[in-house]
Amino acid sequence: xxxxxxxxxxxxxxxxxxxxxxxxxxxxxxxxxxxxxxxxxxxxxxxxxxxxxxxxxxxxxxxxxxxxxxxxxxxxxxxxxxxxxxxxxxxxxxxxxxxxxxxxxxxxxxx
Amino acid sequence: xxxxxxxxxxxxxxxxxxxxxxxxxxxxxxxxxxxxxxxxxxxxxxxxxxxxxxxxxxxxxxxxxxxxxxxxxxxxxxxxxxxxxxxxxxxxxxxxxxxxxxxxxxxxxxxxx
Numbered sequence: 001x002x003x004x005x006x007x008x009x010x011x012x013x014x015x016x017x018x019x020x021x022x023x024x025x026x027x028x029x030x031x032x033x034x035x036x037x038x039x040x041x042x043x044x045x046x047x048x049x050x051x052x053x054x055x056x057x058x059x060x061x062x063x064x065x066x067x068x069x070x071x072x073x074x075x076x077x078x079x080x081x082x083x084x085x086x087x088x089x090x091x092x093x094x095x096x097x098x099x100x101x102x103x104x105x106x107x108x109x110x111x
Numbered sequence: 112x113x114x115x116x117x118x119x120x121x122x123x124x125x126x127x128x129x130x131x132x133x134x135x136x137x138x139x140x141x142x143x144x145x146x147x148x149x150x151x152x153x154x155x156x157x158x159x160x161x162x163x164x165x166x167x168x169x170x171x172x173x174x175x176x177x178x179x180x181x182x183x184x185x186x187x188x189x190x191x192x193x194x195x196x197x198x199x200x201x202x203x204x205x206x207x208x209x210x211x212x213x214x215x216x217x218x219x220x221x222x223x224x
Binding site: 001031032034036042043044045046049051089091095096097098099100101102103104 | 142144152153154155156159166167169170202206209210211212213214215216217218
């Protein structure tokens, strides 16, 4: 089955800096890659997703890149703000089914 | 904005008992999912459900677990003979189409004592 690795496990940045989180996946058939933000005690919330027919997608301060050949994808957050502090999970699936998550990255943005 | 809802928010049960966790997906959604998250760990896929049958299940979803859509609105997860290691947050999710965004419910925290 699919295996998703995520790095780093913790990331601390200064407000205004950029943050990058990287994930790799094992199943070349995976075609849907969402990123979720989870605040303490809350549900995971989708912040951006990318499909295998696209190499990059951007939504304001958030961007995701996908390298199908290398089987890795990354989340980029620019101009970080304290409210970006949370745990971020990457995930991979085939058609959004049997979705496998990475171990999570705890992002702390220091004011 | 429509949301996935789950009840109860917290369930405490004794080891060996059966529990039923309930979810009401977004009304026009067709695909339903259950996930588990042990405290401080990653979200783990349990099962997906479409057209009144299981479409995928993970290695975690063994004979101890079952899912059901007993009526047009509820989607339930039954855990039989609970074990201490079943203690976790259980999230339900739904999506409208294959490959579209999954919307998560607020979760049910299950504590097995």
